[in-house]
Amino acid sequence: MKIAAIADLHVREDASVSHRAMFNEIGREADILVLAGDLTDLGKPREAELLAEDLRGCGIPVVGVLGNHDHECNAVEDVTHVLREAGMHLLDGQSVELKGVGFAGVKGFAGGFGRRMLASFGEPAIKAMVAESVNEAMKLENALRQLSAERVVAIVHYAPIEETVSGEPLEIYPFLGSSRLAETIDRFPVNAVVHGHAHHGVYEGRTPGGVRVFNVAQRIEKPSGKPYAILEI
Numbered sequence: 001m002k003i004a005a006i007a008d009l010h011v012r013e014d015a016s017v018s019h020r021a022m023f024n025e026i027g028r029e030a031d032i033l034v035l036a037g038d039l040t041d042l043g044k045p046r047e048a049e050l051l052a053e054d055l056r057g058c059g060i061p062v063v064g065v066l067g068n069h070d071h072e073c074n075a076v077e078d079v080t081h082v083l084r085e086a087g088m089h090l091l092d093g094q095s096v097e098l099k100g101v102g103f104a105g106v107k108g109f110a111g112g113f114g115r116r117m118l119a120s121f122g123e124p125a126i127k128a129m130v131a132e133s134v135n136e137a138m139k140l141e142n143a144l145r146q147l148s149a150e151r152v153v154a155i156v157h158y159a160p161i162e163e164t165v166s167g168e169p170l171e172i173y174p175f176l177g178s179s180r181l182a183e184t185i186d187r188f189p190v191n192a193v194v195h196g197h198a199h200h201g202v203y204e205g206r207t208p209g210g211v212r213v214f215n216v217a218q219r220i221e222k223p224s225g226k227p228y229a230i231l232e233i
Contacts, residue, residue: 001101004029005216006228007036007157007196010069011054013046020054026228027059032098035088036196036216037067037107037157045078052086061098063089065105067157067197091155093139095146101233102149106140108158108195109133111178118174137180144188151233154185154193163205164215165198182207191233203229 004026009019026033040047055062070079080090089096091105111118111133120130140154159165159177168176176198185193186209193207196217203220205213214229216222222229 001233002030003032003034003231003233004228005034005194006218008038008217010038010041011047011051012041013044015050020057023055023058033058033060033062034155034194035064036155036194037065038069038196040070043070043072043075043079045075045082048079048082052082055086063103065091065107065155065157093143095143097149102147102152103155104143105155106136108156108181109136110175112174113162113179117179133178133180137184141184152190154190156181156195157197159195159198161205161207161213164213165201167200167202168198185211192231
């Protein structure tokens with residue numbers, strides 16, 4: 001099973017960049033397309049409409065999650081509606097099985113990695129931030145529990161491991177992802193994880209439990225030599 005994966009398209013309402021040719025190419029090369037968040041630049045419904053128009057020629061199932069940019073304008077419901085109406089399987093704590101492969105997806109959240117993860121201590125604002133990170137991990141756990149497929153892919157926007165954000169400024173590591181996602185993933189038989197968000201990170205790493213993790217942000221250099229990755233699951 002060939003899965004094409006890309007994140008951080010950042011579609012703008014001025015339609016300055018079209019992804020139609022790329023999606024048409026993906027439709028010929030892969031069986032399923034995964035979009036790992038930041039599909040729009042400012043979370044505007046018009047941006048989602050432009051993406052939906054470009055996706056029409058893809059011709060294969062499309063599954064994915066939203067990212068932080070897709071929440072900017074507080075129009076998540078409208079953006080979600082547009083993309084689902086276009087046929088995309090947009091996941092937020094849900095799962096879906098496509099062509100024998102199970103997909104579980106959430107946006108994820110920040111919080112840091114390993115022993116340096118932010119702890120729920122101190123001000124209410126800090127506790128709220130940690131609670132959001134824990135909630136996203138729990139949503140991913142619930143989605144993974146729903147799957148019985150032999151092959152499983154987890155889709156997140158925020159990074160689940162530190163390895164694939166390497167190359168970003170150290171100061172922003174805590175805002176690029178959370179190890180809580182990896183802890184959840186390692187409790188299930190997951191074949192691969194895809195994420196975005198870290199535009200200057202690296203392509204591949206592994207969770208502590210050995211699950212392959214791929215940073216498919218559009219700017220990341222990939223073995224395919226193209227903006228999207230091709231994964232064989």
